[in-house]
Structures are given as C-alpha cells and as structure tokens.
Amino acid sequence: MARMPSAERRRQLTEAAIRAMTRDGVPRTTTRSIAAEAGVSLSVFHYCFDSKQELLESVMTTITEHYVAVVRDAIRPRATVRETIRAGLQAYWDHVAAHPGEHMLTYELTQYALRQPGFGHLARRQYELYAEIYEALIEQLAAGMELDPSVKVPVLARYLAAMTDGLTLNFLVAGDAGAAADILDVIADHVADLFRADT
Template sequence: MARMPSAERRRQLTEAAIRVMTRDGVDRTTTRAIATEADVSLSVFHYCFDSKQALVESVITTITDHSVTVVRQALRPRSTLEGTVRAGFQAYWDHVLAHPDEHMLTYELTQYALRRPEFAHLARRQYELYGDAYAQLIDQLCRSMDLRLRVPVSVLARYLAAMTDGLTLNYLVLGEDSGWSDILDTVTAHIVGLVAEDPGPRP
C-alpha cells in the first residue's frame, strides 16, 4: 500500500465514510466498512481517527465544504446583483439535485448527534459551520461588488443557513417539480432587498 501524507489519508477515509454512511446509514456504518471502502487496514483508520467523534466531525466539515465550494465558484460578479445571487443559489440547488443522498446524510448526522450526549456538540458544530460558511460567502460577495447590507452579516448568514436547510429538506421530502425555480427566484429577490441602496458603513 502506497504511503501518503496523513492529511491526505484522512481526506480519503472521510470521503469513504461519506459513501458508506450514505449507503448504509450512520448507525450501521462501522470502522471496518470504512477501511474496506478506502482500501486501507483498520490500523491505518485508527491512526488517522482516534474516535468516532473525530470522524463524524470530519464528515460534517467535508460535506459542508462540498456545497460551499460550488457556491463560491459560482459567485463571480455578474452584470446585476440579482444575477450574481441567483447564480449562487442555483449552484447550491444543482448540488442538491446531483447529490440528494449526501444532503440527506446531513440530516441523519444531526439526529445521530442530538440523540447522543457525547456527540451533541457536533450537531451544534454542524450548524455553526453552516453559518460560518455563509458569512464567508457574504463577505466574498460584498467585497467583490462593493455592497453594503441592511442587516449584520451574522444575522444574514444564520438566516440563509436556516432557509437553505429548510428548502433542502422540503425537496428531499416532496421531490422535484416545477415550483422550485420560482421559489429560488423569490428567495433571490428577498436577499437582494437586504442590500442597502445607499453605500454606508458595513454592519
């Protein structure tokens, strides 16, 4: 087996864990199954992760990064603010459509963590990551387009996290229909309305 840096090995095992958890469910996922999926020995797994908490946190962080990366790439300034914001939402939504099982896993991870006192901090960490990710994306957009907001970045970030969380769960329950595009248009219009018309101090 070829040697690789520990950070790269952790990434490999985390991606394997995501595949196994998506396929088998969090409760039924074992370290042996993850090691087999990654084609490494159990000793390598335990060298990289000294606890299941560490593995779950790595899975949560990686899944969040998957979504954030596609949105960040889509948020290049366009001719209008509305077009830029809509492109960001569309990039996220396309990721949901392409990887519904991965997004479903995020809700399963939340329930798994909340039902176990020793894991409860990971559920909180999961949603803090969502807020932090949106705050970074908002900052990126404001800097690239010289925007000022009507509300604090922290408030808008938590609002966006709650809104996309709810929309994603709705999609996973209701499935795809023609209404989602109109919903994304509505959300885009609302977010654009939270940008100040006259430049001023950032909140």
C-alpha cells in the same frame, strides 16, 4: 500499500465514510466497513482517527466543503446583485439535485449527533459552520456593494442557512424541483433588496 501523508489518508477515509454512510446509513456504518470502502486496514483507520466523534466531524466538514466550493465559484460579479445571488443559490441547488444522498446524510448526522450522549456539540458545530460559510459568502458578495445598515451579517447568514436547509429537506421529502426553483427566486429577490451599489 503505498505510504500516503496522514492528511491525505484522513481525506481518503472521510470520503469513504461519506460513501458508506450515504449507502448504508450512519448507525449501520462501522469503522471496519469504512476501512474496507477505502481499501485500507482497520489499523490505518484507527491511526488516522482517534474517535468516532472525530470522524463524524470530518465527515460533516467535508460534505459542506463539497458544495461550498461550487457556490463560491458561482458568486462572481454579474450584471446585477440579484443575478449574482441567484447564481450562488443555483450552484448550491445543482449540488443538492446531483448528490441528494449526501444532503440526506447531513440530516441523519445531525439527528444522530443530537441523540448520542456527548455528540451534541457536533450538530451545533455543523450549523455554526453553515452560518460561518454564509457570512464569508455574503462578504464575498458585498464587494462593491453596500448591505442595508439595519441588517446584521450574522443574522442574514443564519437566515440564508435556514432557508436553504429547510428547502433542501423539503425537496428530499417531496421531490418537487419546480417548487424549489420558485422559492430560490423569492430568496434571491429578498436578499438582493438588502444590497445597494456603493456611491
């Protein structure tokens, strides 16, 4: 087996864990099955991760990174701020539609973390990460625009996280992509109304 830098090996194992957990569920995924999925020995897994908590945190962060990259790329200036916002929402939604199992896994990980003693901080960190990402995206969006001064960026970030989180779960349950598109339009309209061009 070729030697690989530790960070790259951790990434390989994390991606293997995502595949295994998406396929088999969190409770049925073992360190042995993750190592087999990655094509490495169990000792390599234990060298890279000290605990299950560390692995789960890496999985949560990596899944979020998967769709944040496409959203960040989509938020480039368009004709209107509404079009820019809608493009970012659509990029997120395209990821949900293309990878529903990965998004379902995020909910399973949240429930798992909340139910396991000592793991609750992972669920909280997951949602803090969502808010941090939305704050960064709002800042990116706000270049050349001014946000209504009555709106606090952290509050708007949590609003967007709650909206997309709820919509994603609704889609995973009901499977109604048409309704999702309509709701994304409403969210884009609402958020666009909070911005105005710099004078």
